[in-house]
Amino acid sequence: MSENISNNNKIVLPIGPQHPSLDEPGRFDITLEGEKVVNAVVGVGYNHRGLEKVCESKNYIQDLYIIERVCGICSHSHSTAFCMAVEELAGVTVPQRAEYIRVVVAELERLHSHLLWLGVACHEIGFDTMFMYTWRDREKVLDVLATVGGNRVNYGINTIGGVRRDFNETINSEILKTVDSLEEDIKRYLEIAMTETTLISRLKSKGKLSHEDALKYGAVGPVARAAGIAIDIRVTEPYGAYKEIPVNVITDTNEDVYGRTAVRILEMQESINIIRYCINNMPEGTLTVKVPRRIPAGEVIVRVEAPRGEDIHYLRSNGTDIPDRVRVRAPTEANWHGMKHMLKGGNLADVPITIAAIDPCYSCTDRAIVISSEKNTEVMDWRGLRRYGIDWYKKQNIDLTSLKIKEV
Amino acid sequence: MKKTGPGRITFRAIKNLFKKPATTSYAGKGKPCVEKKYRGRICYDKTDCINCGLCMRDCPTGALKIINEGTKEDKKLKAVLNVGHCIFCCQCVDSCMKKCLTYSQDIDFATTNKADLTVEL
Numbered sequence: 001m002s003e004n005i006s007n008n009n010k011i012v013l014p015i016g017p018q019h020p021s022l023d024e025p026g027r028f029d030i031t032l033e034g035e036k037v038v039n040a041v042v043g044v045g046y047n048h049r050g051l052e053k054v055c056e057s058k059n060y061i062q063d064l065y066i067i068e069r070v071c072g073i074c075s076h077s078h079s080t081a082f083c084m085a086v087e088e089l090a091g092v093t094v095p096q097r098a099e100y101i102r103v104v105v106a107e108l109e110r111l112h113s114h115l116l117w118l119g120v121a122c123h124e125i126g127f128d129t130m131f132m133y134t135w136r137d138r139e140k141v142l143d144v145l146a147t148v149g150g151n152r153v154n155y156g157i158n159t160i161g162g163v164r165r166d167f168n169e170t171i172n173s174e175i176l177k178t179v180d181s182l183e184e185d186i187k188r189y190l191e192i193a194m195t196e197t198t199l200i201s202r203l204k205s206k207g208k209l210s211h212e213d214a215l216k217y218g219a220v221g222p223v224a225r226a227a228g229i230a231i232d233i234r235v236t237e238p239y240g241a242y243k244e245i246p247v248n249v250i251t252d253t254n255e256d257v258y259g260r261t262a263v264r265i266l267e268m269q270e271s272i273n274i275i276r277y278c279i280n281n282m283p284e285g286t287l288t289v290k291v292p293r294r295i296p297a298g299e300v301i302v303r304v305e306a307p308r309g310e311d312i313h314y315l316r317s318n319g320t321d322i323p324d325r326v327r328v329r330a331p332t333e334a335n336w337h338g339m340k341h342m343l344k345g346g347n348l349a350d351v352p353i354t355i356a357a358i359d360p361c362y363s364c365t366d367r368a369i370v371i372s373s374e375k376n377t378e379v380m381d382w383r384g385l386r387r388y389g390i391d392w393y394k395k396q397n398i399d400l401t402s403l404k405i406k407e408v
Numbered sequence: 409m410k411k412t413g414p415g416r417i418t419f420r421a422i423k424n425l426f427k428k429p430a431t432t433s434y435a436g437k438g439k440p441c442v443e444k445k446y447r448g449r450i451c452y453d454k455t456d457c458i459n460c461g462l463c464m465r466d467c468p469t470g471a472l473k474i475i476n477e478g479t480k481e482d483k484k485l486k487a488v489l490n491v492g493h494c495i496f497c498c499q500c501v502d503s504c505m506k507k508c509l510t511y512s513q514d515i516d517f518a519t520t521n522k523a524d525l526t527v528e529l
Contacts, residue, residue, distance in 0.1 A: 058468065065468040065497045150445040156497050164502060165445070 010038065015351065017046050022355060024362035032348060040343040042336060047363035055326040060086055060160060060295060063323065067313075070328055071364040072153050073116065076102075076109045077306035078313070078328065079158040084239065085302045085315040086160050090291050097285040098162035099241035104175070104278045105148060105157050107271040111182065112141040113307035114264045114271075117359045118189065121261065124353045125202045130192065137185050144178045147171060162288030172279050179272045186268050193261055203258035207342040207354035210255055217338035220331050221309020222267065223358050226252045226259030233305040245277055257357040293321045306331050308359050330364035442513050447498045449514040452487040452529035456506040459485060463500035463509060469493045472500055491517045492525035 011032045017025035027043035051070055055063045067082040068075045080102055087094055115138040122130035142152045149155025149165055157163050193199060209219060214227035224231050232249045234242045250266040252259035297319040304311045309331030316325040335358040342354050380388065390400050434440055442448065450472070459476055471493035478484030487509075501509045519525060 059465070061466045061499060061503070062468040065495065065499065146443045147445065150443060150447045156447070159502065 009033065013348070016043075022352070022360070024360075026355075026360070026362050028343075028351070028355070030343065030348065030351060035347050035349075037343050037346050037348060037351065040340045042339050044336065044362055045366050047366040049363060049366070052326050052328060052367070055323060057322070059293070059321045060323065063326065064158065064160060065156075067326075067328070068154055068156065068158075071306075071330065071361055073113045073361065074109060074306040074308060074311070074331075074364075075154050076105050076157060077304050077311050078330075080106060080240075081302045081304040081311055081313040082315070082326075083158045083160050084304070085300050085313050086295060087291065088300045088302065089295050089298050089315065089317050090160075091296070092161055092289050092291050094162055094240070095286045095289060096241070096283045098287050100278050100282045101163045101165075101167060101287075102158065103241045103245065104167070104275055105145070105155060107274045107278075108141055108145055108148075108175070110271045110307045111179075111268055112138050112145070113359075114268050115141065117264060117356075118261070120359075121257075121353060121356055124356045125199075127199065127202075130189075133185075134189070137182060140178050140182060144175055147174055159288060161291040162286075164287075166287055167279075167282065172282075175275060176279060179275050183269070183272050186265060186272070190262075190265050190269075193258075193265055200258060203261060203353070204254070204256060206257045206346060206350045207357050208256050208345070209338050209342050213338060213341055214255075217341065218334050219309075219338050220334045221306070221359075222260050222263045223309065223335050223338070225250060226263045227255045228253045231310070233303050233310050237303055239302075239304065241278070244281075245274055247274060257353055260357050294319060295321070295323075299325075308332060308361065309334065328364075330361060332358065332361045333365045335360070336365065440515065442515060444513070446513055446515070447496045447511045449491065449494075449496075449512055449517070449527075450489065450498065450501060450529065451510045451512050453508050453510070454485045454487070455508075457483075457485050457508040458506060459483060460505070462503045462505065466499045466503040468497060468499065469495055471495075487529040488526060489529055490526045492522070 013030045013032055014027065015030060016022075016027040025046040027046070029041040029043070030037055031039035051066060054066055058066065064079060064082060068079040070078045115134045119131040119134035119138065122128070122134065145155055146152050148167070148171060149157050157165055209217075209223065209227055211227045211229065213219075214224050214229055219227065219229070220231070228251055230249045230251050232247070233239070234247045235249050238247075248270055250263050250270060252263050254262070295317045297317050299314070299316040302313045302315075304313070311331055312327075312329035314325070314327035314329075315323055318324040339355065339358065342357075343351060346354060393400050432440075457474065459474055461474065463472055464470075464474060471490045473488045475486050475488060476483055477486065496511075498511045501511055517525065
């Protein structure tokens, strides 16, 4: 630690990559002056999975299942965006019933994502009773999703050209019953968030990101809406059935973690209204439309409102049944840029809740990174890298030469 | 969620004493129950299969193999599934034009031997 203390009594505290407060690895170098955070360096990139590259070697239908696994929580948003991109290139129109089913599942997903976040956020501030309640209620949503799609996560509802599962009277009544009971619970959460003084004082003016900064660093989703920016792709650039469904954009002017909490709770109420509207106005008709296996050459960008914010998919086709390029910009990627400014000026104890307030999803975000330094860089093959590793350990008095590793 | 008071909590605590356990016994006793729509292990009916290979082409993980052990005229088809690779998306069920593949609610695959994960359907 002594080497981390510089002349003017500043301490650089490394948090991560493995740490108890967050579920995925990420490194944060927090510069402290006493308890105050004066600087923060956000380091992500521990979870690179090479999903985009895998997509370039498989056909569009196979890609759908890889894209669905970009994120465990907003799996439906990613697969919707990918399907919309392929459908746009193929020039097909999805049946209206399928669009409505997509919206109902997307809003159920938003409900379970926000309930999950609320639980995690309350856990971070030590309010574990609320954590238990919200996660109990999240189970209700997951049970409905299991009835609809067969799985609790990765529902597999979407297919290119429509949806795979239909709704019937039983499912409709089950969804309505669940959202009715959830509405009561959410009202209670809102009451707690509005009146509970401990919660308010713990969250108020923590992780501030002003309106100007949110615009400057390109914040999306509840982070941007909590800073008073009325941006919601469902309203600003409606897609699918959202063109017909009335959606209210929830904004807040608190610009802090408290604002983000309020926005998310109110958004859950809005989601319930959307689900009710969809179930009551669901048109009859077919579920899928035939899409050719070979997608015409072209490129397209699709924007979808995932629970965490704006999700962008870029797709380029070269006329074969395998995509030329797939790019996924998960919402967390946009929110990371403002993180440094949210952490600055706060206390060390507020770091976990500030990081958790953007609802970070590390592995959705991580892409290949290129580190450019002024030092000499060298490109190594596997054999060279192994040699380098053995030599490095020899210098530490550890001999690894006898270790047999399969040559690649 | 209704407001909770001491009386309500005591009533619930006493009530819970006489309740059955929320969990069901699994090890060695019975099968786990899953949703009707749950996508479990796929089933194969070779009577209508024309060996077009669409299921294998669309499988994201390459878990399913339809093998013809006979000749082109006299087919002897069998389906081999690696449940270790299968992600249970059931795209093969959707892709099959002759409806030879269906999904079941069988989810009990745990084994200590890796070779046992490859099963003939």
